[in-house]
Amino acid sequence: MNLYEAIFVRKTVRRYKMEPLDQTLLDNIMNFAESTLKLFEGINVEYRLMDQTDIYKYFNGTLTHRAPHYLAIYSENISGYQMNAGYLMQQISLYMTAKGIGSCYLGMLKPKKMKQDGSKLEYIITLAFGKAENEVYRSSDKAKRLPMDDIAIFKSEVNRNIKTMIQAARLSPSSMNSQPWRLVVYDNRIHIFCKKNIFLTGVLNEVKLIDIGICLAHLLVTAEELWVDVKVIHLDNISSIAFKKNDYVISIKVC
Ligand SMILES: Cc1cc2nc3c(=O)[nH]c(=O)nc-3n(C[C@H](O)[C@H](O)[C@H](O)COP(=O)(O)O)c2cc1C
Structure with missing residues (x-):
């Protein structure tokens, strides 16, 4: 399955098996993320792969869905940066779908203000992901x-x-x-x-x-x-x- 085919079968997955994914698959996801072309070249972004402990450490807000892995995107705050982040994260989400991995955006997380966080990048959004507890695909007419x-x-x-x-x-x-x-x-x-x-x-x-x-x-x-x-x-x-x-x-x- 490629990214295009994934568009027509994807759905948000909210229940996950808590077992971690194979390291090779995680590496492939991160390699895909790092090599995906931006919507606007020149906007600096960074991905952070996290687990539940990291999420509790770095974020406030309700963790509505427990998953074995989380991928957060941080970006330079310049014109078009939120659009660029959505553009990148959706391709990563489609890549996961194509590999049989479920994902869910978490819109309610709020980053904690960390003392030594010298990063100039702004937190944008997180994807929870992992093996789906139930079906990972849905036909597009059911969306x-x-x-x-x-x-x-x-x-x-x-x-x-x-x-x-x-x-x-x-x-x-x-x-x-x-x-x-x-x-x-x-x-x-x-x-x-x-x-x-x-x-x-x-x-x-x-x-x-x-x-x-x-x-x-x-x-x-x-x-x-x-x-x-x-x-x-x-x-x-x-x-x-x-x-x-x-x-x-x-x-x-x-x-
Ligand atoms: C930016 C963004 C934030 C979202 N935040 C949440 C969230 O906090 N919790 C949740 O359960 N779903 C969240 N979703 C998933 C949407 O609710 C879901 O995509 C929408 O209802 C359509 O359903 P589908 O993805 O299964 O087609 C979010 C989606 C996007 C794009």
Whole structure:
């Protein structure tokens, strides 16, 4: 199974066997993480592989799901960093799915302020992972997602590759399954917007950008599978327009 195929069978796994994974598999996961291309090159990130003891040591908040392993991502705080982190972590999560390993994002962990922590990197998100207690796969028609018409508008006829990319985007996981992405497809461009939510402030609002990064991972993994060349671009003419319900985030140009 490759990353693209994993998109259509993945699900969040919340119950784990507590036995540790083979060291070789853990090494492969870390090698994959370190070699995965960023959405924005130049943003410094760091991965930390942890167990439960580390999680209690470094984090506050409720550990809702016990797992044998945890992978946390830390990033430099510069433009696009949350999106970049979501983009990277989702590819790692898909890699785990492809290897038969379950995973679950933990959005409620809050890093403790450590005295000697001189790191300039900011904590972003953690994935709990390990062997699933039950089934690790689910067919895509069982995924609870908004209908296509609610998340995507097609302003012109588009080819089959772009349609497949949008179908993969629709299946992206998101915090509280909020599915904040709204996609406007016009000729060879996919414009990505993020739904405004006046009830969300601070941290919860920032999580939406991790969600958008996850959605971009599904879009770009699919493009790669279909041998479609894409460019991620930011269009100033769209970002300067004020939209009532959505914020413009970024566009994908299909070459
Ligand atoms: C950024 C992020 C944070 C999440 N945080 C949690 C969490 O704290 N606890 C949890 O059980 N699931 C968490 N999830 C998983 C979502 O609830 C899940 O992806 C969504 O309900 C869709 O279900 P699915 O992944 O099985 O398709 C999180 C997902 C994302 C993307």
